[in-house]
Amino acid sequence: MSTITFSGLATGLDTDSIIESLMEVERAPIDALEEDIEYLEAQNETYENFDTILSDLYSAIGALDSVSEFNSLSASTSSDSYVKATAASYTKAGTYQVEVVSLAHQQKDVSTEGFASSTDETLSGSFTIGETTLSYENESLASLADLVNDADLGVSATIVDDGTENGLRLVLTVDEAGSDVEILAEGSITIDTASNGHTQESSKAHVIVDGLDIYSSSNTVTNAIYGVTLNLMSINDAGETTTVQVAADTSNIEENISAFVTSYNEMINFIDDVGGADSSLAGEFRTLERKMQSLVGTMVSTDGDYNSLASLGFETDYKTGELSYNSSTLSDALTTSLEDLQALFVGDDDNPGVAVQLSSYLLDMVDSSDGFVATKVGNNEDKIEDMEDQIETYEARLEKREATLTAQFTALETLVAEMNSQADYLESFFADYNADS
Numbered sequence: 001m002s003t004i005t006f007s008g009l010a011t012g013l014d015t016d017s018i019i020e021s022l023m024e025v026e027r028a029p030i031d032a033l034e035e036d037i038e039y040l041e042a043q044n045e046t047y048e049n050f051d052t053i054l055s056d057l058y059s060a061i062g063a064l065d066s067v068s069e070f071n072s073l074s075a076s077t078s079s080d081s082y083v084k085a086t087a088a089s090y091t092k093a094g095t096y097q098v099e100v101v102s103l104a105h106q107q108k109d110v111s112t113e114g115f116a117s118s119t120d121e122t123l124s125g126s127f128t129i130g131e132t133t134l135s136y137e138n139e140s141l142a143s144l145a146d147l148v149n150d151a152d153l154g155v156s157a158t159i160v161d162d163g164t165e166n167g168l169r170l171v172l173t174v175d176e177a178g179s180d181v182e183i184l185a186e187g188s189i190t191i192d193t194a195s196n197g198h199t200q201e202s203s204k205a206h207v208i209v210d211g212l213d214i215y216s217s218s219n220t221v222t223n224a225i226y227g228v229t230l231n232l233m234s235i236n237d238a239g240e241t242t243t244v245q246v247a248a249d250t251s252n253i254e255e256n257i258s259a260f261v262t263s264y265n266e267m268i269n270f271i272d273d274v275g276g277a278d279s280s281l282a283g284e285f286r287t288l289e290r291k292m293q294s295l296v297g298t299m300v301s302t303d304g305d306y307n308s309l310a311s312l313g314f315e316t317d318y319k320t321g322e323l324s325y326n327s328s329t330l331s332d333a334l335t336t337s338l339e340d341l342q343a344l345f346v347g348d349d350d351n352p353g354v355a356v357q358l359s360s361y362l363l364d365m366v367d368s369s370d371g372f373v374a375t376k377v378g379n380n381e382d383k384i385e386d387m388e389d390q391i392e393t394y395e396a397r398l399e400k401r402e403a404t405l406t407a408q409f410t411a412l413e414t415l416v417a418e419m420n421s422q423a424d425y426l427e428s429f430f431a432d433y434n435a436d437s
Contacts, residue, residue, distance in 0.1 A: 015409040030394045033387045040380045051373035057263040058362040063256040065355040070342040074249035082242045084231040091227025097241040099208040100232050104177035104219045107202035112192045114166035118142045125187015129153045178204035178217035250334040265322045295358050301351040304340030
């Protein structure tokens with residue numbers, strides 16, 4: 001049960017304020033611990049932001065630390081209007097002449113009859129698709145489409161609207177281009193047989209690649225050039241060809257190098273900002289910065305033209321520490337010395353390249369269990385937990401201390417009140433005594 005007190009009724013003292021002031025003094029250790037916790041939490045936020053930057057840098061350098069990244073090929077064409085091309089990772093470099101003779105078409109059968117409604121249940125008859133007969137009675141156009149689709153016969157049914165009064169028509173499309181399926185319709189719906197019994201005949205795509213005839217049931221051709229997918233767009237004029245070239249994807253490599261430099265500079269700038277904002281973190285972050293700068297400046301044992309990033313034209317700003325490169329020099333190297341670039345960035349088992357060394361170091365840094373950030377954050381969290389336990393203990397003590405002070409001041413008020421009562425009694429007694437005398 002809580003005790004109700006009235007401050008200073010007997011003594012005239014503001015005992016509530018006195019107790020509050022005393023408790024503020026005794027809370028000093030708790031206030032100090034709470035400030036320490038706020039500081040450690042701010043540190044952890046800094047560490048976690050740094051971890052994001054390191055992870056981005058690790059991802060960026062990961063695009064430069066393997067042979068496959070430098071062996072990647074891309075496919076291009078002299079005219080995307082006729083054919084587009086994409087290259088798989090396992091394809092080979094080469095140049096090909098491609099003539100699109102014809103495109104693949106799916107067989108289509110459109111109902112001769114048009115309808116005003118897709119929901120009126122007035123249709124009866126049958127479809128024979130291949131060897132399967134689908135009979136229907138008092139069905140709607142929409143339910144007929146469902147009937148065909150649910151039968152899973154390699155034919156899809158849709159409804160189109162030609163915009164006229166009775167413009168709704170059922171369209172049956174064979175799923176695979178170049179495949180002929182016999183379709184017969186009797187009853188309420190018949191088929192518009194404009195071309196050999198079909199509204200549109202099926203046909204296979206026909207391309208000529210370096211003089212070799214290739215046929216495909218799809219306009220996406222995967223069997224003409226090893227590792228290259230051709231997407232046929234339109235037919236070439238007779239005898240004309242489109243050039244398809246498969247070559248090293250140097251633009252992608254250049255983009256990856258640019259992304260690495262950007263991520264590296266973000267790390268450098270972050271460390272500079274941290275050093276200015278929190279001197280206690282500056283030392284350990286500067287150590288990391290020096291290690292990264294050392295790796296960026298490392299020499300690689302190679303027989304190629306480049307044994308360091310500096311030999312490739314990379315420079316480090318002596319004031320800011322930022323990394324930069326000459327795009328023209330890099331572009332020339334990508335064109336004329338791609339293998340030497342690979343040796344510089346990737347190297348081999350005996351002589352790992354710059355990217356491999358950076359990647360290995362960063363992998364340890366970003367390890368979620370015992371990496372740099374994980375360790376720092378974990379240590380701080382342990383400290384915070386210990387401080388929170390201390391605060392809890394202090395709070396319990398202060399609660400008891402406040403109760404003791406309140407009881408002591410209440411006792412003082414009671415004592416003074418009793419003394420005041422006795423004084424009043426004596427004063428009254430002597431006043432009466434003097435009056436009687």
